[in-house]
Amino acid sequence: MMKYSNTQLSWLVILRIAIGWHFLYEGMVKLMNPNWSSVGFLLDSNGLLKSFFYSLASDSSLVYIIDMINIWGLILIGLGLILGFLARPACIFGIILLSMYYLSHPPFPGLRYAVPSEGSYLIINKTLIELLALVMLFVFPNSRFIGVDRFIFKK
Amino acid sequence: MKRRDLLKGFVTVPVLGAFAYAWYKKRSYERYLKKNILEEIQLKATAPDIPASGPMDKQIRLGLIGYGLRGKHLAQAAGFAHPELIDSWIKNGFENGSDNRYKEYLEQEDLNLVLNGVCDIFDTYGRMAREAGANIYREGSGGKMGPSPKRYKNYQDLINAKDIDAVIIATPDHWHGPMAIAAANAGKHVYVEKPMTWSVEETYKIRKAVKENNIVFQLGHQGRQTESYFKAKEAIDKGLLGKITLIEVTTNRNDPNGAWVYPIHEDANPNTIDWKQFIGQAPDHPFSLERFFRWRCWWDYSTGLSGDLLTHEFDAINQILGLGIPHAAISSGGIYYFKDGRTVPDVLHTVYEYPDRDLSMVYSATLASNRKRGRVIMGHDASMELGRDLIIKADPRSSRYEAKIKEGIIDPALPLFSYSPGMQNVDAITSPTEQYFAGRGLLYTYRGGKRFDPTHLHIKEWLNCIRNGGTTSCNIKQGFEEAMAAHMGTIAYKENRKVFWDAENEKII
Numbered sequence: 001m002m003k004y005s006n007t008q009l010s011w012l013v014i015l016r017i018a019i020g021w022h023f024l025y026e027g028m029v030k031l032m033n034p035n036w037s038s039v040g041f042l043l044d045s046n047g048l049l050k051s052f053f054y055s056l057a058s059d060s061s062l063v064y065i066i067d068m069i070n071i072w073g074l075i076l077i078g079l080g081l082i083l084g085f086l087a088r089p090a091c092i093f094g095i096i097l098l099s100m101y102y103l104s105h106p107p108f109p110g111l112r113y114a115v116p117s118e119g120s121y122l123i124i125n126k127t128l129i130e131l132l133a134l135v136m137l138f139v140f141p142n143s144r145f146i147g148v149d150r151f152i153f154k155k
Numbered sequence: 156m157k158r159r160d161l162l163k164g165f166v167t168v169p170v171l172g173a174f175a176y177a178w179y180k181k182r183s184y185e186r187y188l189k190k191n192i193l194e195e196i197q198l199k200a201t202a203p204d205i206p207a208s209g210p211m212d213k214q215i216r217l218g219l220i221g222y223g224l225r226g227k228h229l230a231q232a233a234g235f236a237h238p239e240l241i242d243s244w245i246k247n248g249f250e251n252g253s254d255n256r257y258k259e260y261l262e263q264e265d266l267n268l269v270l271n272g273v274c275d276i277f278d279t280y281g282r283m284a285r286e287a288g289a290n291i292y293r294e295g296s297g298g299k300m301g302p303s304p305k306r307y308k309n310y311q312d313l314i315n316a317k318d319i320d321a322v323i324i325a326t327p328d329h330w331h332g333p334m335a336i337a338a339a340n341a342g343k344h345v346y347v348e349k350p351m352t353w354s355v356e357e358t359y360k361i362r363k364a365v366k367e368n369n370i371v372f373q374l375g376h377q378g379r380q381t382e383s384y385f386k387a388k389e390a391i392d393k394g395l396l397g398k399i400t401l402i403e404v405t406t407n408r409n410d411p412n413g414a415w416v417y418p419i420h421e422d423a424n425p426n427t428i429d430w431k432q433f434i435g436q437a438p439d440h441p442f443s444l445e446r447f448f449r450w451r452c453w454w455d456y457s458t459g460l461s462g463d464l465l466t467h468e469f470d471a472i473n474q475i476l477g478l479g480i481p482h483a484a485i486s487s488g489g490i491y492y493f494k495d496g497r498t499v500p501d502v503l504h505t506v507y508e509y510p511d512r513d514l515s516m517v518y519s520a521t522l523a524s525n526r527k528r529g530r531v532i533m534g535h536d537a538s539m540e541l542g543r544d545l546i547i548k549a550d551p552r553s554s555r556y557e558a559k560i561k562e563g564i565i566d567p568a569l570p571l572f573s574y575s576p577g578m579q580n581v582d583a584i585t586s587p588t589e590q591y592f593a594g595r596g597l598l599y600t601y602r603g604g605k606r607f608d609p610t611h612l613h614i615k616e617w618l619n620c621i622r623n624g625g626t627t628s629c630n631i632k633q634g635f636e637e638a639m640a641a642h643m644g645t646i647a648y649k650e651n652r653k654v655f656w657d658a659e660n661e662k663i664i
Contacts, residue, residue: 017167017170032182058255082167146163150160150164
């Protein structure tokens with residue numbers, strides 16, 4: 001198993017908590033808003049996978065499932081990261097969700113979106129950076145040192 | 156287990172406490188704002204009350220006069236879409252998964268109608284109208300069809316047919332009056348497209364015929380069914396805008412189709428079109444395909460921007476504020492872009508005065524710029540922008556909201572109240588992203604209300620009054636007001652003078 005200095009470990013855990021906090025809040029906001037639906041976001045898709053995301057939006061029962069996956073996925077991933085509880089699976093599911101968000105709205109030249117973006121992006125955006133940060137957390141696991149996983153994955 | 160282990164395992168748990176605390180603070184601040192705003196505006200956060208329809212047991216036997224652009228849509232809204240239209244919906248649905256038009260059409264309520272007669276003076280449209288009328292199973296080409304309605308070559312014969320109770324009239328403007336009058340006199344219920352009349356004289360005659368024959372009359376302003384207009388009326392009746400002194404309504408189009416330069420059908424020629432019947436009360440003119448298909452461009456058959464587009468705006472405002480016929484009107488404009496031989500203006504501004512209500516209504520139209528100008532009702536305390544959605548913003552200089560603006564509870568830059576039809580709840584505060592989607596029409600109503608075609612609802616309301624009594628929302632009184640207001644605007648433009656309404660004698664002077 002990897003060995004970290006205290007400084008390295010602290011900053012890895014802080015990064016994990018920050019991403020977890022963000023996921024948890026995004027999930028809670030959607031949970032508490034009865035009007036929230038993924039449809040608007042899906043229908044704003046562009047790029048190579050546009051038709052795939054459009055087809056998801058066209059079926060209302062499918063939209064319901066996607067909404068539930070988003071809401072509870074975000075909340076559970078957020079809790080997992082903050083508590084360090086099954087943090088590595090949480091990283092994987094987080095990467096999958098973020099890659100969906102990224103691929104539906106890739107900031108490539110020539111693609112435009114109705115969703116206003118708060119910054120300036122070319123190919124790399126904050127979604128992708130958050131995704132890469134989760135990859136780093138996966139590659140440098142830390143919940144077995146600091147987190148509930150300490151009890152689950154005993155040496 | 157060692158104490159050190161426990162500590163390292165649960166050290167991040169307090170983060171959840173911090174999250175819960177921050178969450179609670181944020182939510183309670185939002186609740187505080189919302190509560191204060193709702194207390195101030197006293198506008199219920201629910202969809203407006205729209206009266207329900209009665210039973211539809213009795214089948215109504217329908218006749219349709221005119222199967223052009225509008226006639227096709229009316230037939231579809233009544234449940235008689237042409238098989239080829241359905242073919243195109245199915246094809247588009249395959250190519251684009253989010254194109255649900257066929258599915259939505261299948262879900263459109265059956266209004267218990269039978270289309271017994273159709274009339275169009277262009278043979279191809281007459282044939283197509285029969286095909287649409289037979290398509291009672293809502294299938295594409297080659298599907299199972301019902302009996303075809305009879306095609307009449309003359310509208311009089313359709314109106315006098317014994318197996319027709321009610322007629323929908325979707326002809327050029329100069330035929331609205333004569334046909335509606337004839338139908339009313341034959342005891343048939345009438346749904347006529349807007350504008351109600353082409354001349355001032357007809358306006359009195361049609362009112363007389365509708366009243367004397369006691370028929371159910373509906374003017375084709377389907378905007379009457381727009382959900383947000385009901386909510387707008389509620390907000391204005393509650394005085395949220397304060398004293399209203401100015402209303403600004405607009406038309407902003409910028410393409411040949413929007414300027415009435417419609418395609419000319421390849422089958423059309425003097426043998427397939429009954430030109431004499433087309434002319435009717437209009438001045439005689441040699442056969443012209445342009446005039447037949449693009450009739451809105453000539454005063455001979457049309458009422459121009461006033462009748463075609465101003466009337467929609469006027470009627471929307473009349474529905475919300477009950478303004479009635481204006482005291483005075485002035486107009487100006489010209490043919491500035493489409494110099495294609497038309498006689499009606501492509502840029503027009505009409506100003507209506509309502510001195511007894513202390514307000515002006517300004518209509519401004521261009522057919523050569525698509526810049527969105529919207530429809531705005533301006534009051535001293537707030538202004539209301541009305542489209543598919545309704546947005547009320549407090550005025551920064553409002554007296555009523557002054558204290559709450561100072562306290563930071565009301566932000567004049569954000570909507571004080573907004574309403575998107577179909578949303579389950581109405582929020583005093585909605586996120587900018589939600590507003591953005593709603594404004595672009597991207598926000599489908601999958602959860603809340605279902606999507607409907609307002610024309611379908613407008614026809615349904617008319618049929619409901621035929622079956623169960625009651626008054627249509629755009630009945631002869633509103634029609635009379637709509638027609639007179641439009642004529643005042645037209646006369647003011649043509650004669651280049653200020654025109655007045657003599658309310659006592661019911662005359663334009």
